[in-house]
Amino acid sequence: MTLTTTLTDLANPTKFLSLTARLLPWLIAATAILLLIGLYMSAAAPDDYQQGATVKIMFIHVPNAWLSMFVWGVMSIASLGTLVWRHPLADVAAKSAAPIGAAFTFLALVTGSLWGRPMWGTYWEWDARLTSVLILFLMYLGLMALWRAVEDPSRAARAAAILTLVGAINLPIIKFSVDWWNTLHQPASVFRMGGPTLDRAFLLPLLVMAVAFSLLFVTLHLAAMRNEILRRRVRSLQMMQAGQQAA
Amino acid sequence: MSLGPYATFIVTSYALVAAMVLFLIGWIVLDYRRQQQRLRELEASGVVRRSGRSATETR
Numbered sequence: 001m002t003l004t005t006t007l008t009d010l011a012n013p014t015k016f017l018s019l020t021a022r023l024l025p026w027l028i029a030a031t032a033i034l035l036l037i038g039l040y041m042s043a044a045a046p047d048d049y050q051q052g053a054t055v056k057i058m059f060i061h062v063p064n065a066w067l068s069m070f071v072w073g074v075m076s077i078a079s080l081g082t083l084v085w086r087h088p089l090a091d092v093a094a095k096s097a098a099p100i101g102a103a104f105t106f107l108a109l110v111t112g113s114l115w116g117r118p119m120w121g122t123y124w125e126w127d128a129r130l131t132s133v134l135i136l137f138l139m140y141l142g143l144m145a146l147w148r149a150v151e152d153p154s155r156a157a158r159a160a161a162i163l164t165l166v167g168a169i170n171l172p173i174i175k176f177s178v179d180w181w182n183t184l185h186q187p188a189s190v191f192r193m194g195g196p197t198l199d200r201a202f203l204l205p206l207l208v209m210a211v212a213f214s215l216l217f218v219t220l221h222l223a224a225m226r227n228e229i230l231r232r233r234v235r236s237l238q239m240m241q242a243g244q245q246a247a
Numbered sequence: 248m249s250l251g252p253y254a255t256f257i258v259t260s261y262a263l264v265a266a267m268v269l270f271l272i273g274w275i276v277l278d279y280r281r282q283q284q285r286l287r288e289l290e291a292s293g294v295v296r297r298s299g300r301s302a303t304e305t306r
Contacts, residue, residue: 014300053250057260064264099274103267111260118253216268223275230282237289237296244294 011088013229020226027219034212041205048202057115059205062190063213065108068136069171071101071217075143076168079161089225091157092232094164095147096224100217102140109133120184128177129185132170139167153232 038059048055075097081090112130113123124130143160150156178187189197196203250257290301 047251052253053257054253056250056257060260060264100271103271107264107267110263114256114260114263118256220271220275223279227275227278227282230279230286233296234282234285234289237286237294241289241292241294 013089013092013232016089017226017229020222024219024222027215027222031212031215031219034208034215038205038209038212041208045205046201051119054115054118055202057111058202059209061108061111061115062206063210064104064111065133066210067213067217068101068105068108068133069174070214071097071104072136072140072164072168072171074221075101075164076171079164082157082161083165089229091153091161092225092228093221094160095157096228097221098140098143098147100220100224102137102144104213104217105133105137105140109137116184125184127183127185128181129174129183132174132177136167136170136174139163139170143167153235 042056042059045056045059047053075094078090078094078097081087082094109130112133116125117123143163146160146163147156150159175188177183178185190203190206198206
């Protein structure tokens with residue numbers, strides 16, 4: 001089956017709901033198992049010779065920070081689906097991902113702040129990395145407000161898609177802010193030229209937690225998309241009811 | 248396992264993440280139940296989809 005055929009099949013919300021119903025139990029189980037393994041590995045990881053036990057905050061801060069950008073990336077692809085291919089589920093995917101992405105971004109900011117206080121001596125610094133992530137969080141909130149403010153779903157979808165694609169400019173700024181500017185935030189230590197600089201004792205739990213949080217996102221996103229499809233069914237049935245009552 | 252002098256920062260971080268994840272799960276589960284309930288009420292009032300299939304059908 002080609003990717004095009006798969007995407008065309010999934011354009012049918014009923015088929016998508018059927019697929020989601022089959023996938024969700026497996027995803028929930030896989031997420032729970034991987035989270036438990038990740039948490040165990042994080043607890044068992046040794047203290048860092050400089051940071052001590054505060055290095056354990058990294059195992060939750062970094063996955064949330066990665067996902068804050070990844071979710072906006074998913075929303076950007078979905079926005080292309082809305083504007084270019086007019087895929088019926090593209091807007092559903094983008095709209096459902098936004099609150100989850102906002103939650104991950106909020107957690108990245110707060111856990112980063114709680115890590116920064118003992119390590120840097122401050123909860124917050126207006127450096128390029130922290131500020132650009134704060135802007136990402138505000139953009140998530142702005143998008144959610146836009147979807148709520150515009151009553152016509154198709155108009156809201158187009159406006160949100162344009163805003164999402166414009167906002168995607170922030171992603172490389174976040175990623176490379178630590179290279180382009182002199183920041184308090186440390187440079188990349190996992191995805192970098194020359195390979196990770198992290199010791200295996202920290203890298204393995206971090207990667208397991210990153211996969212666990214990614215699975216958590218996929219699970220929550222599929223469930224939220226299912227809710228959004230049902231919400232649209234409610235809306236269309238309410239409009240039919242109003243039409244019947246008017247006639 | 249000793250978390251050293253900064254245990255409060257570490258425990259608060261993990262507790263916040265756990266609380267937010269539980270909040271997201273709860274919000275999505277409650278939203279699902281709310282939408283299913285609204286669809287059942289609409290069907291009970293006689294409104295049906297053009298396809299004639301049940302609106303609450305997800306399989």
